[in-house]
Amino acid sequence: MVPDEPLSLEREAAAHAPCGLLTFSDDGTIRYANNCLHRWLEKAPGSLLDTRLDAVLSPASRVFHSTHFFPLLKLHGVADEIYLTLRTASGTDLPVLVNGVRETRGDSPLNHCGLVTMHRRKEFEAALVEARRAAEAATTAKDEFLAVVSHELRAPLSAISGWIHLARSGKLDATMMHRALETIERNAQTQAQLIEDLLDVSRIISGKMRISPKPLDLAPVLERAVETARPSANAKQIMLSAALDHHAGIVHADPTRMQQIVWNLVSNAIKFTPKGGRVEVVLSRVGSHARIAVADTGVGISAEQLPYVFERFWQASPGGRREASGLGIGLSICRSLVELQGGSIRADSAGAGKGSVFIAEFPLAIAFGPDAGAGAHDTDAEVLAGTSLAAVRVMVVDDDAGSRELLRMLLQSAGATVDTAASADEALARMRAERPDVLISDVGMPGKDGYALVRALRADPGIGRNAIAAIAVTGYARPQDRVRILRAGFQAHLAKPVEPDEVLALVRALAGSAGSGST
Amino acid sequence: MMPSETIIRRNNVTFAGRSDGPVMMFAHGFGCDQNMWRFVAPAFASTHRLVLFDYVGCGHSDMTAFSRTRYASLDGYVQDVLEICAALDLRDVVFVGHSVSAMIGLLAGLREPARFSRQVMIAPSPRYINDGTYVGGFERKDIEDLLSLMDHNYIGWASFLAPVVMSNSDRPELADELQASFCSTDPVAASAFARATFFADNRDDLALARVSSLIIQVREDAIAPMAIGSYMHTRMANSELVVIDATGHCPHMSHPGLTLGAMRTFVERGLGSR
Numbered sequence: 001m002v003p004d005e006p007l008s009l010e011r012e013a014a015a016h017a018p019c020g021l022l023t024f025s026d027d028g029t030i031r032y033a034n035n036c037l038h039r040w041l042e043k044a045p046g047s048l049l050d051t052r053l054d055a056v057l058s059p060a061s062r063v064f065h066s067t068h069f070f071p072l073l074k075l076h077g078v079a080d081e082i083y084l085t086l087r088t089a090s091g092t093d094l095p096v097l098v099n100g101v102r103e104t105r106g107d108s109p110l111n112h113c114g115l116v117t118m119h120r121r122k123e124f125e126a127a128l129v130e131a132r133r134a135a136e137a138a139t140t141a142k143d144e145f146l147a148v149v150s151h152e153l154r155a156p157l158s159a160i161s162g163w164i165h166l167a168r169s170g171k172l173d174a175t176m177m178h179r180a181l182e183t184i185e186r187n188a189q190t191q192a193q194l195i196e197d198l199l200d201v202s203r204i205i206s207g208k209m210r211i212s213p214k215p216l217d218l219a220p221v222l223e224r225a226v227e228t229a230r231p232s233a234n235a236k237q238i239m240l241s242a243a244l245d246h247h248a249g250i251v252h253a254d255p256t257r258m259q260q261i262v263w264n265l266v267s268n269a270i271k272f273t274p275k276g277g278r279v280e281v282v283l284s285r286v287g288s289h290a291r292i293a294v295a296d297t298g299v300g301i302s303a304e305q306l307p308y309v310f311e312r313f314w315q316a317s318p319g320g321r322r323e324a325s326g327l328g329i330g331l332s333i334c335r336s337l338v339e340l341q342g343g344s345i346r347a348d349s350a351g352a353g354k355g356s357v358f359i360a361e362f363p364l365a366i367a368f369g370p371d372a373g374a375g376a377h378d379t380d381a382e383v384l385a386g387t388s389l390a391a392v393r394v395m396v397v398d399d400d401a402g403s404r405e406l407l408r409m410l411l412q413s414a415g416a417t418v419d420t421a422a423s424a425d426e427a428l429a430r431m432r433a434e435r436p437d438v439l440i441s442d443v444g445m446p447g448k449d450g451y452a453l454v455r456a457l458r459a460d461p462g463i464g465r466n467a468i469a470a471i472a473v474t475g476y477a478r479p480q481d482r483v484r485i486l487r488a489g490f491q492a493h494l495a496k497p498v499e500p501d502e503v504l505a506l507v508r509a510l511a512g513s514a515g516s517g518s519t
Numbered sequence: 520m521m522p523s524e525t526i527i528r529r530n531n532v533t534f535a536g537r538s539d540g541p542v543m544m545f546a547h548g549f550g551c552d553q554n555m556w557r558f559v560a561p562a563f564a565s566t567h568r569l570v571l572f573d574y575v576g577c578g579h580s581d582m583t584a585f586s587r588t589r590y591a592s593l594d595g596y597v598q599d600v601l602e603i604c605a606a607l608d609l610r611d612v613v614f615v616g617h618s619v620s621a622m623i624g625l626l627a628g629l630r631e632p633a634r635f636s637r638q639v640m641i642a643p644s645p646r647y648i649n650d651g652t653y654v655g656g657f658e659r660k661d662i663e664d665l666l667s668l669m670d671h672n673y674i675g676w677a678s679f680l681a682p683v684v685m686s687n688s689d690r691p692e693l694a695d696e697l698q699a700s701f702c703s704t705d706p707v708a709a710s711a712f713a714r715a716t717f718f719a720d721n722r723d724d725l726a727l728a729r730v731s732s733l734i735i736q737v738r739e740d741a742i743a744p745m746a747i748g749s750y751m752h753t754r755m756a757n758s759e760l761v762v763i764d765a766t767g768h769c770p771h772m773s774h775p776g777l778t779l780g781a782m783r784t785f786v787e788r789g790l791g792s793r
Contacts, residue, residue: 028739060668061668067549082672083671
């Protein structure tokens, strides 16, 4: 019979369509579910009929259904693209997108729904939601930042113009005139520092922060910072003291940036410590690291705030009440600078009002002895004389034969004993057999790369953690790459194309103490 | 204090019924707005003055008045209710609250008892998250999932609003009534309301309530389990419990007849005692 055919085809289509079809009444009873939906929910065909819709929804979806989806259907007759999570018989969650329409012609209204799965879309949307949230947070932070910046830039300006106005009036005596000039100078410096900080943030964000690390003794840096900060400490009657271990060791760092880090931590400590408090700066050696600790008896940091102190634009007194001035970028700059130099920084506090301590740690440049600092950067021809690498054993690893041979010839000409390897595995095997003083390795190699090699080397019990000094050779010279190189376990880094003088100086410096403190 | 017109606009306060009658105030629950009362509120129009409103962040409220801090807990919503009462100088109100609004009403009554004479609590719960032997119906994880589900749904915000246009064109006679959107909730405000609602714990406040209360418990409610009704009833002096033989969390929408049946006597008794 002809009329039967379209009907049965329709039925077939509904039964076999690769999407879920569902009808439920207002009281939440399932009145129809197609084969596909039964299969998705791992139910025997037909078993969903007359059961509760709630039973196949996740708890969260039950709430969303009751408070959003059903009211929408009831009031508007339609609801499109609602995201819900079904719960299968075995208890797993199945994300679906639902379109619903309400049919009110009969005695009891029915809600008809079409469902499609959205495994992939869900991940995509989750990323989208996250991105939007991050963008919103960033915008808010930037807005607040702009407001703070304009306030902070204006404050020194008004002091400057105020005092200039007074000076112009001709009513100031010599003492007051002196004070006026002092104040103007101080405020101009403050503003210059603010602008410098802003530029730093921009450099850090765009990855253009340049650091020039060299062997550095931290004690003099800390001494200078403490002396620079002493006048402001005295003004607040804060006892500023320093306990510096002059044998803490040499680190590989940029002197100017290190100065900036320490100065920032010390001036922060003074800023957040009330009159009559104490600030103490300590330099010590902890394992293979030099540790700088700046402790104060100031306002402290609550446990909730602690994780955020190094976030950009974070302020010690959030909300409308801003007791302390500043851009809220000092500590974030600090962290970036510390990390760019292979170090780490953290804050600790027993809670609000109980003082705080900021601890920065830098890996010791183990190769540099107490007086190697000058030597390493002494490019004097005598230092590079051919005999300078006599008795130094070097392992050169590079998958490129040309580069390998270049280094071999260079080092041999300086008197070194050179072994080469074309892969990380080969190098490891050789080093286990015969330990060199210095390893020079390419970073980008097929298979195990330079990072993997140095990590394996540092973890190898047969060789000893710090027995061999390691130098990375790489074309990447961005600061973040440098951080990664140092973190992986290299002591130093050479940028391609390598400078022969630099290679020799570095190998000589590193060969000096490698192996002395190891197994 | 803010001028009363500001409050009326802020909370989209609307009026119906007998202007000289005793006041009945209808407070919507999470996820909805005052539109949800349209199946039960008209039944009281001949005896009462009906006051309906949207919480800030919901329906047609003034979204610019939303504050994350104020609406981070139920307290902000309690303030909305009390500020509306003050703006309209309301006393002896019969407060009808759905779901979380039942608790908001109870808290408002504790603050300013003179404002309220009776309260109808539809599908209420003093705490949604299980706690030891207390069965709230949800685990904390479920609520986190709900917040994520809301994020996903509000991202397709445009499609949420789409049905409004469609239903208006299909059924122009409803255009005025619907004019905008049920569920036209701001995503940020909705998320705040969800947190305030589902992370609230007001079990200790139940014993403080003095106003005469009707608890309407739905037999099969996915949000407020059966045991909650009697839990509240045993702790609230001056309360009555009615279990209606229905399913779902919005009986005033899905079963308006049954809901009205449960409410009517209680509300009328209030009239008699005046």
